[in-house]
Amino acid sequence: MGVVRKQSKGLAVIRSILALLVVAWAVFLIYWGIVTSLKPPAETFTISGISVPVIQFRPTLENWKTELSTRESRFTLTNSIIVAVFATAVAMLLGVPAGYALARFQFRRMKNRDLTVWFLSQRVLPPVVVVIPFFLLMRALKLLDTQLALILLNATFTLPFAVVISRQAFQELPVELEEAAAVDGCSDFAAFVRIAFPLAAPTLVAVAAICVAFTWNEFLFALSLTSLKAKTFPVYLAGAEDTRGVQFWFMATRAMLALGPPTILALLIQRYIVRGLTFGAVKG
Amino acid sequence: MGLKSGRIKYPFILPSMIWVLAFTIFPLIYSFGLSFFRVRLGRPATFVGLNNFARIFSDYKLGNSLRVTLMYVAVTVSIQLALGILIALLFHQEMKGKSIFRALLILPIFCTPVAVGYLGLTIFYEEGGPLNSILMSLFGWKIPWLSSPFWAWVAVLLLDIWQWTPFCFLVILAGLQSLPEEIYDAAYIDSSSEWEIFRKITFPMVQPVVVIVLLLRLIESFKIFDVIYSLTGGGPGTATEVYSLYTYRTGLKFFDFGYASALGYVLLAMVMVVVNLFFRRVRQVYE
Numbered sequence: 216m217g218v219v220r221k222q223s224k225g226l227a228v229i230r231s232i233l234a235l236l237v238v239a240w241a242v243f244l245i246y247w248g249i250v251t252s253l254k255p256p257a258e259t260f261t262i263s264g265i266s267v268p269v270i271q272f273r274p275t276l277e278n279w280k281t282e283l284s285t286r287e288s289r290f291t292l293t294n295s296i297i298v299a300v301f302a303t304a305v306a307m308l309l310g311v312p313a314g315y316a317l318a319r320f321q322f323r324r325m326k327n328r329d330l331t332v333w334f335l336s337q338r339v340l341p342p343v344v345v346v347i348p349f350f351l352l353m354r355a356l357k358l359l360d361t362q363l364a365l366i367l368l369n370a371t372f373t374l375p376f377a378v379v380i381s382r383q384a385f386q387e388l389p390v391e392l393e394e395a396a397a398v399d400g401c402s403d404f405a406a407f408v409r410i411a412f413p414l415a416a417p418t419l420v421a422v423a424a425i426c427v428a429f430t431w432n433e434f435l436f437a438l439s440l441t442s443l444k445a446k447t448f449p450v451y452l453a454g455a456e457d458t459r460g461v462q463f464w465f466m467a468t469r470a471m472l473a474l475g476p477p478t479i480l481a482l483l484i485q486r487y488i489v490r491g492l493t494f495g496a497v498k499g
Numbered sequence: 500m501g502l503k504s505g506r507i508k509y510p511f512i513l514p515s516m517i518w519v520l521a522f523t524i525f526p527l528i529y530s531f532g533l534s535f536f537r538v539r540l541g542r543p544a545t546f547v548g549l550n551n552f553a554r555i556f557s558d559y560k561l562g563n564s565l566r567v568t569l570m571y572v573a574v575t576v577s578i579q580l581a582l583g584i585l586i587a588l589l590f591h592q593e594m595k596g597k598s599i600f601r602a603l604l605i606l607p608i609f610c611t612p613v614a615v616g617y618l619g620l621t622i623f624y625e626e627g628g629p630l631n632s633i634l635m636s637l638f639g640w641k642i643p644w645l646s647s648p649f650w651a652w653v654a655v656l657l658l659d660i661w662q663w664t665p666f667c668f669l670v671i672l673a674g675l676q677s678l679p680e681e682i683y684d685a686a687y688i689d690s691s692s693e694w695e696i697f698r699k700i701t702f703p704m705v706q707p708v709v710v711i712v713l714l715l716r717l718i719e720s721f722k723i724f725d726v727i728y729s730l731t732g733g734g735p736g737t738a739t740e741v742y743s744l745y746t747y748r749t750g751l752k753f754f755d756f757g758y759a760s761a762l763g764y765v766l767l768a769m770v771m772v773v774v775n776l777f778f779r780r781v782r783q784v785y786e
Contacts, residue, residue, distance in 0.1 A: 230589060234600060237586055241604045241665055244658075247629065248618050309515040316511035330512070331785045337523055339774050341722045343743040344763035347750040348526035348533065371522040374515060379785075403507045432611045434725040435743075439751050449613040453729050463621045470614035481609035485602055489673040492608070492666065496711045496784045499673035 251467035252278050278468045291451040302369035303426040310377025318385035334378045342435045362445045368436050373426040383495040384418035421487035428477035530760040538756040551761035563737050564745035572720040575659045583667025591675045604665045616729030619658045648738030651731050655739050667712050674708030714777045721770050
């Protein structure tokens with residue numbers, strides 16, 4: 216990209232330094248989390264500044280071992296995984312066909328564009344507005360403190376991602392392949408399953424990853440609707456007694472356990488993130 | 500657009516429409532109803548008409564949370580956007596290791612907000628936390644991060660800016676990279692000032708992208724809850740008690756469901772006003 220033509224050597228160096236500073240700032244919190252989780256508890260406050268491992272202290276995996284052998288962390292991690300996987304499955308199962316219908320067929324009474332915007336409009340709704348009716352509803356249905364309740368709600372609030380982004384993925388596929396299949400006597404459904412779906416698969420995997428990450432990070436519903444059995448990891452993180460003190464080592468280890476999975480997913484689907492998070496409004 | 504028969508279009512789209520109706524419209528109607536009642540756990544609901552809404556006007560804690568929220572939204576979104584644009588311009592050229600930098604800059608966006616708040620607790624820890632220990636060794640003073648109302652607010656802002664500036668950067672960079680290069684070829688013949696080219700060409704052309712980023716950040720910022728819950732818990736006092744947190748406490752800590760529902764509707768109304776300012780633009784995008 217030759218956008219800047221005349222760039223002097225000095226300017227290039229300044230730019231590189233600035234870029235490095237920006238990156239250092241962006242990863243600082245994560246770096247701090249990792250480093251603190253590797254510190255022996257006794258040395259938490261004796262090491263000053265940014266605490267470079269190996270140079271300033273000998274890193275240990277003790278905190279991770281302790282944390283992962285705690286019954287409650289294992290249990291809440293499992294809950295988080297179950298809720299994220301099933302909520303994503305429901306969102307994709309409902310959302311991908313809807314996205315396909317919006318991409319390939321004309322709707323008359325409500326135009327395709329308005330339907331798409333209607334699906335999107337849920338993301339506008341602040342969760343705190345609906346958390347009280349959901350609480351009363353789940354209580355009436357005896358679903359408080361169940362994974363099912365969280366799966367239902369998270370599926371609902373990640374559905375717009377599935378619908379809108381898969382719509383765009385299908386729109387970008389050439390329709391001719393499906394038309395040719397139709398001429399050969401292939402039903403619409405078979406054309407979707409055999410032709411469109413596999414071709415759009417890479418984008419759909421990225422959408423699923425975004426749904427998993429959002430469900431994993433979700434906090435308000437999990438906090439309000441669970442107490443013991445269905446508690447997710449973020450709620451455990453927020454509520455654990457010892458995090459209120461100064462036990463930096465456990466806090467950091469737990470924080471890293473919480474943000475590890477979604478950030479790893481983010482790295483895997485990098486190419487799709489701009490499109491995914493802007494609901495296809497900007498192509499990255 | 501369009502396959503001919505289209506027999507599958509309704510079976511394909513109706514399930515998700517019904518699902519959305521069931522899980523968003525129904526609770527909204529339900530809570531709209533609740534907002535006219537005095538509802539408390541274990542007691543029968545009594546109809547109170549517009550009392551809950553009338554209470555809003557005399558609720559000083561609500562006034563506070565409203566002020567905190569609007570300040571927060573205005574400050575954080577404008578800083579994120581400004582920094583996002585600057586960083587995007589910085590990265591919009593050839594640079595060694597650019598793809599690795601970009602990948603690293605994505606990370607904050609996906610960090611679990613509650614976990615960010617907890618890491619914040621350690622970063623901003625006043626006695627010997629990393630920030631204060633650096634300040635102490637450099638300048639000999641420290642900042643009362645979480646015990647002073649003002650600095651607690653700054654701490655929340657810093658974390659939020661940390662987490663969401665990369666999002667603004669990433670999307671705006673994508674916008675910049677989609678601009679056609681030919682325009683610049685011509686521009687560089689006519690003018691040599693980079694600032695002029697930015698002001699007259701680059702900015703007007705990425706402006707639609709900036710508007711989308713602005714809208715998305717506005718919507719998400721009104722929802723802020725997690726980071727504040729874990730970093731300050733709304734404190735000290737009520738210095739950082741944002742609207743969502745106040746509503747949550749009213750409803751699910753003090754079980755005043757009716758009033759909390761009314762509060763929820765006020766928040767929804769505010770967000771709707773913001774979104775409606777952008778509505779035509781959003782519709783155009785999905786043409």
